[in-house]
Amino acid sequence: xxxxxxxxxxxxxxxxxxxxxxxxxxxxxxxxxxxxxxxxxxxxxxxxxxxxxxxxxxxxxxxxxxxxxxxxxxxxxxxxxxxxxxxxxxxxxxxxxxxxxxxxxxxxxxxxxxxxxxxxxxxxxxxxxxxxxxxxxxxxxxxxxxxxxxxxxxxxxxxxxxxxxxxxxxxxxxxxxxxxxxxxxxxxxxxxxxxxxxxxxxxxxxxxxxxxxxxxxxxxxxxxxxxxxxxxxxxxxxxxxxxxxxxxxxxxxxxxxxxxxxxxxxxxxxxxxxxxxxxxxxxxxxxxxxxxxxxxxxxxxxxxxxxxxxxxxxxxxxxxxxxxxxxxxxxxxxxxxxxxxxxxxxxxxxxxxxxxxxxxxxxxxxxxxxxxxxxxxxxxxxxxxxxxxxxxxxxxxxxxxxxxxxxxxxxxxxxxxxxxxxxxxxxxxxxxxxxxxxxxxxxxxxxxxxxxxxxxxxxxxxxxxxxxxxxxxxxxxxxxxxxxxxxxxxxxxxxxxxxxxxxxxxxxxxxxxxxxxx
Numbered sequence: 388x389x390x391x392x393x394x395x396x397x398x399x400x401x402x403x404x405x406x407x408x409x410x411x412x413x414x415x416x417x418x419x420x421x422x423x424x425x426x427x428x429x430x431x432x433x434x435x436x437x438x439x440x441x442x443x444x445x446x447x448x449x450x451x452x453x454x455x456x457x458x459x460x461x462x463x464x465x466x467x468x469x470x471x472x473x474x475x476x477x478x479x480x481x482x483x484x485x486x487x488x489x490x491x492x493x494x495x496x497x498x499x500x501x502x503x504x505x506x507x508x509x510x511x512x513x514x515x516x517x518x519x520x521x522x523x524x525x526x527x528x529x530x531x532x533x534x535x536x537x538x539x540x541x542x543x544x545x546x547x548x549x550x551x552x553x554x555x556x557x558x559x560x561x562x563x564x565x566x567x568x569x570x571x572x573x574x575x576x577x578x579x580x581x582x583x584x585x586x587x588x589x590x591x592x593x594x595x596x597x598x599x600x601x602x603x604x605x606x607x608x609x610x611x612x613x614x615x616x617x618x619x620x621x622x623x624x625x626x627x628x629x630x631x632x633x634x635x636x637x638x639x640x641x642x643x644x645x646x647x648x649x650x651x652x653x654x655x656x657x658x659x660x661x662x663x664x665x666x667x668x669x670x671x672x673x674x675x676x677x678x679x680x681x682x683x684x685x686x687x688x689x690x691x692x693x694x695x696x697x698x699x700x701x702x703x704x705x706x707x708x709x710x711x712x713x714x715x716x717x718x719x720x721x722x723x724x725x726x727x728x729x730x731x732x733x734x735x736x737x738x739x740x741x742x743x744x745x746x747x748x749x750x751x752x753x754x755x756x757x758x759x760x761x762x763x764x765x766x767x768x769x770x771x772x773x774x775x776x777x778x779x780x781x782x783x784x785x786x787x788x789x790x791x792x793x794x795x796x797x798x799x800x801x802x803x804x805x806x807x808x809x810x811x812x813x814x815x816x817x818x819x820x821x822x823x824x825x826x827x828x829x830x831x832x833x834x835x836x837x838x839x840x841x842x843x844x845x846x847x848x849x850x851x852x853x854x855x856x857x858x859x860x861x862x863x864x865x866x867x868x869x870x871x872x873x874x875x876x877x878x879x880x881x882x883x884x885x886x887x888x889x890x891x892x893x894x895x896x897x898x899x900x901x902x903x904x905x
Contacts (some may be wrong), residue, residue, distance in 0.1 A: 395505075421462075425460060428454040429454055429556065454553055472589075485518075509529070547663055585605075627720065743817070746825055781831050781835065
């Protein structure tokens, strides 16, 4: 396994030399951006599986040299670190140039199978795109991204990865909820890994500036480097359709596991169909289609759970607008948008069939799902726990009192009142549907358990790990990572990681209320 200069830097024009200060960068896809050294880099956690894949053995990981590289204190040979230039729509409004304000691409690492991975330090200091910020990140947000990335990978969701988490030995001042009370917090750097961090915004910015040549070069690089099977005269149109299709599949995955991204700006959507940028994300506790973990998205809740498929469609339309110069035939862009809808609807149908243990999806099943979700919302039922308990019911034969069997998933049994009255009727409809299904109860349970995780990185679990790590104890972080590595498998002794949200976490900052501050 070896290091290599990033293909992005080799294929596309960049600024000629590193120079201090933020600025508008035109006609260039990237800028040189050496990391700013930190006081005392120390490795807090690694993804052992990804380290092994990328050729970092346990002995190397334990050395100060490893922490120095991924804390930004040691260069990787003669490779030039860069920050990339992009724009984006934020909360539906064009924001102009954004860029990697605190993410620095070290280079690429070639794994044992010959695949190339970009390794990017988040929180490694200012870049030309930092917009008056310090380019740093706090332990709180860095730990969340480290755990979230690897947990999503284990859940089978397309995602960027996280190689390691490094303590910088320095404090960073942040205002957690933008309340006018900033305070120093421990600083950290997370090393993110992905085949590419290309975003919708990488194409939106040159399109907005009329930099057609740069737009063409970025699109053609993306196709050649990451979609090599797409060739021919219609390659760009076919590529847009493939980006749309992957985005549709990704949205179905998010909906399947109750994941809410929290800040689905166009600069946070991946051209490769990966979950990108773990900021104020969260997983549903009690089912609420209007929930978002992002306090800066309140009260409108543009990026709420139920709206994510529609927002992805909107973001793709913004990408289509950026590509309209290259694809003047609107039929090609319309076909791409249609590909998104078709891919999402097909993946959504498969997802719901699996969650309910059905061998296929039939007319009328959508009504069954809609009725269930309405009842889950009204009765304040835990989304993750409900489907695991439902699987046990399916295999063991429906309980005489299904409401009692679901007690561990109920947040307020007394307060749910009449909402719970809808469950027996729904269970009757569900039992009738199962009677038409050809699978055995054991087969059905296996299908359900493979689609419905038992363990997800709930915000309150992450907050416990953060508070312990800030106090110098990473034991909770490592325990959480071990459990999340096998999210579909019941693990003896790990019951507390599968519990519903405790009352103390309902309104606690970091558990229900998050912001983009990191």
